[in-house]
Amino acid sequence: MNVLQSYFVVCVCVFSVASPLAISADEFNWPLERITDKVYAIYGPFDLPNPENRGFRNTVVIVLTTEGVVVFDPGGSAWAGERIVERIKSLTDKQIVAVFNSHAHGDHWLGNEGVKKYYPDAMIYGHPNMKARAEGSDGKRWLDLINRVTEGKAGGKRITAPGRVVNNGDVIEVGDTNFRIYHTGQAHTDNDIFIEIVGENALFTGDVARNQFLGVMEEDASFKGNIAAIDFMLEKNFKYYIPAHGRAGGAEILKRYRAYLVTLRSIVKQLYDDEFADFEMKPQVIKALKNYQKWPGFDIRVGSHISRVYLEIEAEEF
Numbered sequence: 001m002n003v004l005q006s007y008f009v010v011c012v013c014v015f016s017v018a019s020p021l022a023i024s025a026d027e028f029n030w031p032l033e034r035i036t037d038k039v040y041a042i043y044g045p046f047d048l049p050n051p052e053n054r055g056f057r058n059t060v061v062i063v064l065t066t067e068g069v070v071v072f073d074p075g076g077s078a079w080a081g082e083r084i085v086e087r088i089k090s091l092t093d094k095q096i097v098a099v100f101n102s103h104a105h106g107d108h109w110l111g112n113e114g115v116k117k118y119y120p121d122a123m124i125y126g127h128p129n130m131k132a133r134a135e136g137s138d139g140k141r142w143l144d145l146i147n148r149v150t151e152g153k154a155g156g157k158r159i160t161a162p163g164r165v166v167n168n169g170d171v172i173e174v175g176d177t178n179f180r181i182y183h184t185g186q187a188h189t190d191n192d193i194f195i196e197i198v199g200e201n202a203l204f205t206g207d208v209a210r211n212q213f214l215g216v217m218e219e220d221a222s223f224k225g226n227i228a229a230i231d232f233m234l235e236k237n238f239k240y241y242i243p244a245h246g247r248a249g250g251a252e253i254l255k256r257y258r259a260y261l262v263t264l265r266s267i268v269k270q271l272y273d274d275e276f277a278d279f280e281m282k283p284q285v286i287k288a289l290k291n292y293q294k295w296p297g298f299d300i301r302v303g304s305h306i307s308r309v310y311l312e313i314e315a316e317e318f
């Protein structure tokens with residue numbers, strides 16, 4: 001069992017009992033809300049994947065074009081992908097013609113399998129590193145992990161990776177709507193894309209920004225790169241920012257998450273310079289992060305965030 005797997009196994013025990021958002025297994029009644037006339041979102045819970053949510057825990061974006069429906073991040077399991085297809089049918093008669101995956105963490109792309117069951121011709125897009133990870137051992141690891149922590153209720157049987165790659169500056173045209181892709185290098189992962197819905201003044205940030213929620217940062221994360229990516233997004237000055245966890249809103253979402261990352265990095269740097277080891281600095285770092293302690297995920301993630309930032313700063317010193 002690797003670190004990530006053991007991490008989820010430990011955490012899911014805590015969250016599946018305590019979560020106030022747990023749903024019964026056959027329900028999928030998460031809010032579907034309008035952002036603009038063409039753009040909608042389904043807001044999943046902040047829980048870890050568990051048997052109740054069957055792997056669904058993210059924000060799904062739905063864009064209505066003249067050619068058909070485009071979905072960003074269709075959930076974290078085949079089951080969730082199928083339920084999302086059904087919810088979209090309550091919104092429009094049009095078929096899903098394209099899917100974008102923001103990055104390679106399984107809670108954002110395992111739903112591809114469910115969408116493909118209904119719409120086998122839908123084109124799935126992702127960053128080249130995302131496609132490679134999904135098709136490699138990472139993809140298998142995520143599929144197995146979600147099936148296990150949901151006790152087999154995720155419904156996942158096969159890896160459904162992107163069929164086409166996109167990179168910074170690409171524009172994908174679907175009917176009357178253009179989707180502009182941004183990638184600013186290593187940030188939340190080494191394979192993040194942010195997607196502008198051109199003409200709607202809206203940007204999907206993936207996990208590069210989360211709305212008052214903390215989640216996993218793995219070995220390919222760069223906290224420094226994540227801050228730079230948020231600055232890039234803020235400079236574009238969109239009206240709507242849609243994070244991959246939590247509700248859509250304005251620039252304040254990005255500024256809050258950026259403030260968390262900057263505070264974390266600056267206190268760890270200060271204590272590193274004072275020659276604290278990472279485990280020694282934890283109480284002081286947590287004290288400095290008092291404004292963020294109520295965010296879901298803080299208690300279980302902050303320790304690993306400190307360790308990763310410590311390693312990042314240590315690497316910068318050489």
Ligand SMILES: [Zn+2]
Binds near residue numbers: 105188207216
């Ligand atoms: Zn992620």
